Amino acid sequence: MSAPTVGEASEDELLTEIRAVIDEHNAAAAARAPGRTLLGPGDDCAVLDLTGGRTVLTTDTQTSGQDYLLEWPCGYRTRGFDLGWKSAAQNLADVAAMGAEPVSLVISLTLPPETPVAFVGEMARGYAAAVLALGAPGCSIAGGDLGSGGELSATVAALGLTRGEPVRRSGAREGASSRRRDRGPSGGRAGSAAGARTPPGSVRGDGDGALPRRRAGRPGGLPARPCPPLALGPAMAAAGARAMIDVSDGLLRDGGRVARASGVAIDLREEPLNALVDPLREAARRLGADPWEWVLGGGEDHGILACFPQGAPLPEGVVAIGSCRTLKQGAPPVSIEGRAREDLGWDHFAAEDRL
Ligand SMILES: Nc1ncnc2c1ncn2[C@@H]1O[C@H](COP(=O)(O)OP(=O)(O)O)[C@@H](O)[C@H]1O
Ligand SMILES: Cc1ncc(C[n+]2csc(CCOP(=O)(O)OP(=O)(O)O)c2C)c(N)n1
Numbered sequence: 001m002s003a004p005t006v007g008e009a010s011e012d013e014l015l016t017e018i019r020a021v022i023d024e025h026n027a028a029a030a031a032r033a034p035g036r037t038l039l040g041p042g043d044d045c046a047v048l049d050l051t052g053g054r055t056v057l058t059t060d061t062q063t064s065g066q067d068y069l070l071e072w073p074c075g076y077r078t079r080g081f082d083l084g085w086k087s088a089a090q091n092l093a094d095v096a097a098m099g100a101e102p103v104s105l106v107i108s109l110t111l112p113p114e115t116p117v118a119f120v121g122e123m124a125r126g127y128a129a130a131v132l133a134l135g136a137p138g139c140s141i142a143g144g145d146l147g148s149g150g151e152l153s154a155t156v157a158a159l160g161l162t163r164g165e166p167v168r169r170s171g172a173r174e175g176a177s178s179r180r181r182d183r184g185p186s187g188g189r190a191g192s193a194a195g196a197r198t199p200p201g202s203v204r205g206d207g208d209g210a211l212p213r214r215r216a217g218r219p220g221g222l223p224a225r226p227c228p229p230l231a232l233g234p235a236m237a238a239a240g241a242r243a244m245i246d247v248s249d250g251l252l253r254d255g256g257r258v259a260r261a262s263g264v265a266i267d268l269r270e271e272p273l274n275a276l277v278d279p280l281r282e283a284a285r286r287l288g289a290d291p292w293e294w295v296l297g298g299g300e301d302h303g304i305l306a307c308f309p310q311g312a313p314l315p316e317g318v319v320a321i322g323s324c325r326t327l328k329q330g331a332p333p334v335s336i337e338g339r340a341r342e343d344l345g346w347d348h349f350a351a352e353d354r355l
């Protein structure tokens with residue numbers, strides 16, 4: 001007998017599958033952050049107490065074919081756990097990049113009828129696991145929505161609280177140095193997600209060219225399970241960061257967003273970037289790809305790019321990668337050792353069959 005699918009289940013049965021996981025998570029989260037989530041799933045709305053700071057709110061969607069593939073070119077099959085993890089992580093990263101601590105998530109799922117019920121339960125486990133593993137153990141999963149549809153998609157909204165003022169993209173000033181925390185708790189580095197997406201179709205024919213399937217599909221679990229360094233968001237804010245962004249669309253593109261919003265030019269140094277490129281060289285060689293393109297243009301690593309006043313003490317693990325200069329007319333918003341680089345990065349609406 002084949003595994004039961006969503007099309008054979010009722011909404012209540014699916015909710016029971018999800019609630020089994022998240023109710024347990026929420027009980028633990030409530031013990032760690034008492035008084036924040038006053039009412040979780042089960043009513044028309046959740047009830048939160050967000051007094052004591054500024055509230056930040058964000059949402060992001062993972063859509064099959066656009067943000068993930070059920071089967072990657074390397075043969076790796078996306079698990080429900082991966083999809084849950086990634087859609088939580090991507091939102092938690094946005095909260096952290098404002099300098100906030102995550103308080104709660106709501107989750108809306110569109111499920112094609114052929115989706116296995118077990119996949120949905122796995123997604124719930126992925127949400128709860130990401131929240132815990134990435135360092136937001138007090139964050140509740142306060143509710144969501146279920147619907148049927150042609151494409152499997154997951155939309156998460158996340159709420160967070162700051163201690164001081166949220167850190168926006170627009171606060172960078174000349175002379176500030178720009179630094180990037182590139183390593184997540186389990187080792188996600190800039191460029192790794194892009195490297196993992198690169199299809200082995202582009203492998204060079206040098207005999208053992210292709211990475212073993214396991215490694216090609218999951219260097220550090222990416223891009224299936226990105227590991228944004230959540231705790232560094234509030235830590236960088238407390239250390240005086242003037243501008244922050246999570247790198248979802250690529251270092252150049254997201255750096256350009258900070259530069260433009262702040263009215264500065266960001267000049268990156270080659271030496272610290274080399275430290276990000278080096279571990280990717282071998283994988284890139286085998287795939288016939290340019291590791292610099294992964295580091296500069298690859299998205300979905302969700303490290304945090306921040307600009308600090310010169311001389312500000314940096315939280316541990318933060319690496320200085322450049323500085324903010326005067327923005328000159330006609331000059332690129334982001335350069336490397338003063339040289340312009342081709343504009344690399346992810347744009348949903350410009351992408352054509354490009355992983
Ligand atoms: N994917 C989900 N994850 C977590 N909770 C969910 C999910 N879908 C629905 N819920 C929760 O289950 C309860 C019932 O959902 P629903 O029937 O969609 O409510 P309503 O009809 O009031 O919109 C709500 O409290 C909702 O937050
Ligand atoms: C099937 C597939 N194609 C392409 C990509 C690459 N990709 C999709 S979205 C994205 C950037 C991040 O997504 P976005 O929704 O822009 O996140 P946000 O900037 O809103 O945080 C990248 C690099 C992918 N992950 N999966």
Ligand SMILES: [Mg+2]
Nearest residue numbers: 094097246248
């Ligand atoms: Mg963001």
